Amino acid sequence: MADAAGRLATLAEEMLGAPLPIRIRAWDHSETGPPGAPTLVLRRRRALRRLLWKPGELGLARAWVSGDLAIEGDLYDALDRLAGHLWERDPNPGPAARRRSRPAAALQALRDPRRRAAVRALIVLAGPGLPPPPPREEVRAVRRGPLHTPRRDKEAISHHYDVGNDFYELVLGPSMVYSCAYWDRPDTTLEDAQRDKLDLVCRKLALKPGQRLLDVGCGWGSMVLHAAREYGVSAVGITLSEEQASYARKRIADAGLTGQVEIRVQDYREVLDGPYDAISSIGMAEHVGAARYAEYTGILHRLLKPGGRLLNHQIARRPEPDEAAYRVDEFIDRYVFPDGELAPVGQTVSQLEEAGFEVRDVEAIREHYALTLRRWVARLEASWREAVRLTSPGRARVWLLYMAACALSFERNRIGVNQILAVRTPGDGASGLLLRTRDWRG
Known part of the structure; x- marks a missing residue:
């Protein structure tokens, strides 16, 4: 699994349509990305499984809370870069346009053969098996019935x-x-x-x-x-x-x-x-x-x-x-x-x-x-x-x-x-x- 960071960056760019705005360091200690930018550290391969299983905010959150993913450098700068890259606005003009998750939208657009190939390669890169359970800090109980009783x-x-x-x-x-x-x-x-x-x-x-x-x-x-x-x-x-x-x-x-x-x-x-x-x-x-x-x-x-x-x-x-x-x-x-x-x-x-x-x-x-x-x-x-x-x-x-x-x-x-x-x-x-x-x- 040599140069996991480079492979991940290339596949992410193919899926999202733009290069990642931060550096990446993978579990094999390989690293790539813009010099001087904050670094997204995938400490374990299961971090990628979490992201693929729940693309968007929830997968990122689970990887972060569990410690499978970390950020080195300016946290505010990293979050600002990711917010602008991982979320896109609907084509409706104006400040009220809804945001859509780029990762989720990319997975939904699998009619594109290139994206299908990128997803398959990411699954291989993530390793076998399902992601582990959500961190215990997550609300785990099933919430039934009317809201706000x-x-x-x-x-x-x-x-x-x-x-x-x-x-x-x-x-x-x-x-x-x-x-x-x-x-x-x-x-x-x-x-x-x-x-x-x-x-x-x-x-x-x-x-x-x-x-x-x-x-x-x-x-x-x-x-x-x-x-x-x-x-x-x-x-x-x-x-x-x-x-x-x-x-x-x-x-x-x-x-x-x-x-x-x-x-x-x-x-x-x-x-x-x-x-x-x-x-x-x-x-x-x-x-x-x-x-x-x-x-x-x-x-x-x-x-x-x-x-x-x-x-x-x-x-x-x-x-x-x-x-x-x-x-x-x-x-x-x-x-x-x-x-x-x-x-x-x-x-x-x-x-x-x-x-x-x-x-x-x-x-x-x-x-x-x-x-x-x-x-x-x-x-x-x-x-x-x-x-x-x-x-x-x-x-x-x-x-x-x-x-x-x-x-x-x-x-x-x-x-x-x-x-x-x-x-x-x-x-x-x-x-x-x-x-x-x-x-x-x-």
């Missing part, structure tokens, strides 16, 4: 969040905020940028002492702690993660705020003790799903008192030419956020309005999330051995790939993130906002 949502949340609070401390830092920070300058510390984001949310909600705040998807309690300590509100935080709730309660007790802040393990559909003066939902609505989004907005509208404000902080995808054809990213669904779904920001605004909200402001902050993710990646890489010890080598690789790829997606405008301020405006229209300018910036 309370039980299924709880299982999905547990898969992502109940992997150890120590691991999340390592990645997120002392703030324990798992959402986009808000940066005045790129050299601001992550801790300061997360504090500024929480304070921005509090100012947009116009929180005042004595008010009741509901934080939907409260995570490790950072928002309710900040709002109670700095703005004097009485706060309730809800999460479906037992580990998050336990951690948040300890933080609240240590801060002496037990009588002011309550943490519940509770689904948003089970909250019955409204009305609240304000509601924050920061990085939670991505878990709601299209089938339940009208229910979600309706419940939040009912839980707010007339004149109350909602701050919905949510990742958005770009619109699809055919929205019915939208599919959740396979890697994200199998390894990161099971059953998570993204929606275009216009669709989210429309659904808030249909629930009875008056949308008063939309602030797009996607560049802020790219910078946040790069800081999380740097923290993970700096403490890699400890991250592996706290979880598993596969779990640490999942996080590294997921965060680095998402940083690039935000930078390249493939996805965005928006803070939507909405009001349950009274029937007489007297919201009391007087929002002539964004005076919450301070």
Whole structure:
């Protein structure tokens, strides 16, 4: 099997119609590709079997998570090159054109004799046998029944969040905020940028002492702690993660705020003790799903008192030419956020309005999330051995790939993130906002 890298590069070019943009090092230590480019390392032949068995993102993810495949050099550069090469847009013009997997499209176009010959040669190069089972970090259980029932949502949340609070401390830092920070300058510390984001949310909600705040998807309690300590509100935080709730309660007790802040393990559909003066939902609505989004907005509208404000902080995808054809990213669904779904920001605004909200402001902050993710990646890489010890080598690789790829997606405008301020405006229209300018910036 001499020069496996050269043979692989030649066959890949025949299948994909273009040379690979990165170097390749194969299991026989042969290497080829553009000088100075990052190197895709196939440590074992079974990496190729994984790629052939599931061409596209899922095969690449399985090879990466299992350690059969690695990248040497600049990870961001490698992912950027691969994203531009392994995915092609449909011929429909415009930024919303759907992406198609080049490997999957190539395998489907086997009427071309040259491609058929390349596939047969790749199968021989990959060696005999089927690929091994998916890595244990992948969601393996068969998910049946309707999406986004309370039980299924709880299982999905547990898969992502109940992997150890120590691991999340390592990645997120002392703030324990798992959402986009808000940066005045790129050299601001992550801790300061997360504090500024929480304070921005509090100012947009116009929180005042004595008010009741509901934080939907409260995570490790950072928002309710900040709002109670700095703005004097009485706060309730809800999460479906037992580990998050336990951690948040300890933080609240240590801060002496037990009588002011309550943490519940509770689904948003089970909250019955409204009305609240304000509601924050920061990085939670991505878990709601299209089938339940009208229910979600309706419940939040009912839980707010007339004149109350909602701050919905949510990742958005770009619109699809055919929205019915939208599919959740396979890697994200199998390894990161099971059953998570993204929606275009216009669709989210429309659904808030249909629930009875008056949308008063939309602030797009996607560049802020790219910078946040790069800081999380740097923290993970700096403490890699400890991250592996706290979880598993596969779990640490999942996080590294997921965060680095998402940083690039935000930078390249493939996805965005928006803070939507909405009001349950009274029937007489007297919201009391007087929002002539964004005076919450301070």
